Amino acid sequence: MNVALFVPCYVDQFYPQVGIATFELLTKLGCKVSFPESQTCCGQPMANSGCEADAKVVMKNLVQTFKDYDYVVCPSGSCALHVREHYNKLEQTNDVIKVRNSIFELCEFLSDVLKVKNIDASFPFKVGFHQSCHGQRGMRLSQCSELNAPQYSKVLPLLDMVKGLELITLDRIDECCGFGGTFCVSEEAVSSKMGKDRVADHKKNGAEYIIGGDMSCLMHIEGILNRQKSNIKTLHIAEILNGVKS
Amino acid sequence: MNHSQAADLFIADEPRTDWHDETLWFVRSKRDIETKQIPEWEELRELASSIKGNVLSNLDNYLIEFEKNAQNNGIQVHWAKDAEEHNQIVFNILESNGVKKMVKSKSMLTEDCHLNHYLIERGVDVIDTDLGERIVQLRDEPPSHIVLPAIHLKKEDVGETFHKHLGTPKGAKDPEFLAETARHHLREQFLSAGASLSGVNFAIAETGGIVICTNEGNSDLGISLTPIHIASMGMEKIIPKAEHLGVFLRVLARSATGQPITAYSSHYHAPAKGKQMHIVIVDMGRSEQLGRADFRKSLYCIRCGACMNTCPVYRRSGGHSYSYTVPGPIGAILSPGIDMKKHSSLPFASTLCGSCSDVCPVKIDIHAQLYKWRQEISKEGHLPATKKYSMKVMSYILERPKLYAFLGKMGRKALGIMPRFLVYSPANLWGKNREMPKPPKESFREWYTKNKKS
Known part of the structure; x- marks a missing residue:
């Protein structure tokens, strides 16, 4: 399964361990995971501030980055939601539609696509x-x-x-x-x-x-x-x- | 003052903020318990929403039908395009009948029209008879909630107000005693008033009658004891048929206060013998809102206040932090259409958590409309300059992956070596109550390049 990892900008910069954990977890579960390096941000910070028009270039960059993958998995419900819901503001090209449909929040992906039944982890807290x-x-x-x-x-x-x-x-x-x-x-x-x-x-x-x-x-x-x-x-x-x- | 500045002042008293939050959360919880008693709750919401959709699509016909039927019942119907016209109509009715004192039950519309001040300036005494409304009227404050107008006040505050205005002993704060005092005070007002004014919860096109939902009985008392009843209604209050009323009565009180139904659901279809009944139908920007495809659904609102009770921002900033008569999430989507500049901070007084949309009994997509108003406000140039330009800079950087990666690295380095007093300067609003994240040595992409890139 050809999975692209979308690591939100602030996770990339401040919480690399979350990106690493997502990468390793998906790999363990049998996905072929890659991280396309032209990715930056979904555009949400600007759009939610009323600057959707400014954010469009950022949104287009995301579509360009992820348009060739089966699945895009993101360890953030918020960023995934922005792509799925608010990319309706972009012209609905095949690429845009494909990315909107192929993006998943991590748990949603594990639950709905991979249908994970076992996790090898322990956390006694x-x-x-x-x-x-x-x-x-x-x-x-x-x-x-x-x-x-x-x-x-x-x-x-x-x-x-x-x-x-x-x-x-x-x-x-x-x-x-x-x-x-x-x-x-x-x-x-x-x-x-x-x-x-x-x-x-x-x-x-x-x-x-x-x-x-x-x-x-x-x-x-x-x-x-x-x-x-x-x-x-x-x-x-x-x-x-x-x-x-x- | 914008919302955030007003909220700062409210939150400065943290124990009071906690009390306000918990009080409203209690109402929300009551609503949850009550709505979960009926298995068809979600179906009812869907039905209520669909009926409102039908009403808005056929509003012109329903209004004409309502007027005709109301007139046939002997009700005098007036049309007002704005607050000024509304107030004038009410004043003319009172003046031509020589009325010098009017009792009024709860009506957010007349609050929005600033009717009290208008009439008082012209020599008519107006007495709010809903207990909460009367308390805020004595304090010369606007209501802070559309269902619970004095929810920002504690019993001590009410005691103080009554001591000042109604002569109760200083320090008296027993709720029963205060309520009894108010009852006696209001009874005198009811008996000496020459007219009564009420709001309208539902106006039935098919029958030409109105329905008023209250808990205190003050509205019915005023209407029964005075020879003239004026009912002010926003023009979206129409429902097509009497059979639709059941749907709304079932969702209204459950959503508002967690009651199965309000204590009184009073039907007024004609003036009593020898009395007058007037209905003033008010537009006040509603036609314009109806014409805004993205925002017309805001007119579904039945004024239950559930979005306020659930809103984590409202609960912690209080109704007076909103610059519009109707506070909270619904006010934040109604107000920009009325005065965008004045209310430009309200759609930003939200985390877009979406709770308001899920709690709304008529399924208004409140949080989606908040997002859309933000875009409109930005387009019209009402964003603060700092936000406007920082968003432009961010977009410029984030469109360029290499620039972004480079600046990210520099930023993390800088943050790592900057002394604390510089990082936590007063300009750093994040740092006022929160620590910054510790900058890691490498970003995810640096790790990936080093370890995984094939």
């Missing part, structure tokens, strides 16, 4: 799972608390396969962490307060680790935790599934 809003309400990776509809998750069954991992229950299972792209600085006070509250929920319920599928949420949460000099650590789900050495 109490873990709080922070669902990113774009992963959950955008990509519909799991049922959200607002709807009166059957429960499902494309993520939790994967965590279930990890030996020793104890998932804690949060008071607010799918509250936003407050990162929100440029929101994190343009609405600094609300953003930080939301982050603190999110951290407090995990702390209250005994989390030793906060894990998630989107490094952007985790970067924000980690920033709050480190400022508080907390012992709680953050990890991307790719690192857990790949068998992180803790």
